[in-house]
Amino acid sequence: DTLTITAVNGDPDNLDQAISTSEGGTITVSADGSFDYTPPTDWTGDDEFDITISDAITSITVTIVIRVTS
Structure with a gap:
């Protein structure tokens, strides 16, 4: 499955910016919703960031974990 980011902090105009992770990594979001980590x-281990998925009825926050091995 593909994760596509459509808004940052609830605003689609916030795409094309960087987001920090728990261990100091960076998520760079492109205007098309794709992202680079x-x-x-010189760091290895698990890094994570939270995303909130929302629709007109409800929302849920999940943690995305990225394992860096080398």
Whole structure:
């Protein structure tokens, strides 16, 4: 499955910006909703960030974990 980001902080105009992760990595969101992850320099382990999925009825927050091995 593909994760596509359609808004940052509830605003679709916030795409094309960087988001920090728990371990200091960076998620860079492109205007098309795709994203790139950059880990901290010389770091390995699990990094994570939260996303909230919403519709007109409800929302749920989940944690995305990225494992960096080398």
